[in-house]
Amino acid sequence: MNSVPTSASQIAPDxxxxxxxxxxxxxxxxxxxxxxxxxxxxxxxxxHGNALSTFASSGLEVFGFDNNPEMVGNxxxxxxxxxxxxxxxxxxxxxxxxxxxxxxxxxxxxxLVAMGVLPHIPDPAPRRAALTNVRSxxxxxxxxxxxxxxxxFSLFTFxxxxxxxxxxxxxxxxxxxIRSVVAADLRPRLEMERPPRSGPGVxxxxxxxxxxxxxxxxxxxxxxxxxxYFHFHAGPPFLxxxxxxxxxxxxxxxxxxxSSWRGMFLASAFLIKARAPLDDSxxxx
Ligand SMILES: C[S@@+](CC[C@H](N)C(=O)[O-])C[C@H]1O[C@@H](n2cnc3c(N)ncnc32)[C@H](O)[C@@H]1O
Numbered sequence: 162m163n164s165v166p167t168s169a170s171q172i173a174p175d176x177x178x179x180x181x182x183x184x185x186x187x188x189x190x191x192x193x194x195x196x197x198x199x200x201x202x203x204x205x206x207x208x209h210g211n212a213l214s215t216f217a218s219s220g221l222e223v224f225g226f227d228n229n230p231e232m233v234g235n236x237x238x239x240x241x242x243x244x245x246x247x248x249x250x251x252x253x254x255x256x257x258x259x260x261x262x263x264x265x266x267x268x269x270x271x272x273l274v275a276m277g278v279l280p281h282i283p284d285p286a287p288r289r290a291a292l293t294n295v296r297s298x299x300x301x302x303x304x305x306x307x308x309x310x311x312x313x314f315s316l317f318t319f320x321x322x323x324x325x326x327x328x329x330x331x332x333x334x335x336x337x338x339i340r341s342v343v344a345a346d347l348r349p350r351l352e353m354e355r356p357p358r359s360g361p362g363v364x365x366x367x368x369x370x371x372x373x374x375x376x377x378x379x380x381x382x383x384x385x386x387x388x389x390y391f392h393f394h395a396g397p398p399f400l401x402x403x404x405x406x407x408x409x410x411x412x413x414x415x416x417x418x419x420s421s422w423r424g425m426f427l428a429s430a431f432l433i434k435a436r437a438p439l440d441d442s443x444x445x446x
Pocket of ligand 1: 205209227228
């Protein structure tokens, strides 16, 4: 199995391979596993199972589910390749506890990870249900690590997302007469055709504000809520093609401190680390 890098500097800055954004996020997960002596982890939205080797090589027993049957097949195949029990990966949607009963029966778990799941659950009621279900999958005192896409990063991208964030979020309640002046001024200043208008992720939907998300977790009863920024950008992404190796090395260096205030603007994603409440006996996982 792969050995797990324990810091950003241990991940080679090879710009010919995809940027290993999630590997940076997983440092927080594996560090918490070590600190708490966690033994079990459930990955919600396990997808292709790309994270399984990282978690398993940290000594965790890994379980998972995904709401896409094709992804369940992929994660089972990856588990088999890693000589992990493939039947620990099942079908289920985080929004409906009846659908992941098979996985829940193997829990509750010490740790829960969900990458790329909550951006697909934007509406308040299903989100509340999802967070309640995260709590129910965890042991009292267990930790959740949930990924969100950072809407504040759009203030650094100088593209159509910047325009949408300013017009739809910041100035949503400003009179139309002012908004139209601002819109006309901004359009020629910004890269309005970036990202391309067709393909995945073409609107601001799916992004979340890291100043608002922690409250969702405290309202759902979680404690010790922490925001960890990752997938840093050393410049607006449209400039990265000018010096891919240089930008990549600079991005790596920024990943070293996910708690830095800069992450609020330079990181395109963030994790919420949150603890399920302890039970009355004060037991920890
Ligand atoms: C970005 S992918 C994560 C991939 C995975 N972590 C990996 O490394 O291969 C997100 C996954 O979440 C799954 N997903 C989306 N909404 C979900 C939900 N409500 N419940 C469970 N899985 C969900 C998708 O099918 C997809 O496989």
